[in-house]
Amino acid sequence: MEVPEERSGSMVLRAWLEGGEPGALRVRILSTVGTDEARPVAVTSREAVHAAVQSWLDELGAGPMTFS
Numbered sequence: 340m341e342v343p344e345e346r347s348g349s350m351v352l353r354a355w356l357e358g359g360e361p362g363a364l365r366v367r368i369l370s371t372v373g374t375d376e377a378r379p380v381a382v383t384s385r386e387a388v389h390a391a392v393q394s395w396l397d398e399l400g401a402g403p404m405t406f407s
Contacts, residue, residue, distance in 0.1 A: 348372040348399045350392065370395045 350370040357363035
């Protein structure tokens with residue numbers, strides 16, 4: 340019996356409010372899948388954070404994942 344290859348990854352989010360202002364969200368995201376090098380991304384909205392996490396999970400799962 341073949342043992343399936345294990346995939347792993349990591350994602351780190353650093354979030355802050357620029358100047359302490361509500362609505363001035365800044366998020367720096369570092370993510371990896373497998374042995375790939377971390378790719379830094381900077382976003383400024385909750386929707387962009389959600390999209391980055393979804394994209395990373397899709398890459399980790401090697402295909403679209405759905406969540407309820």
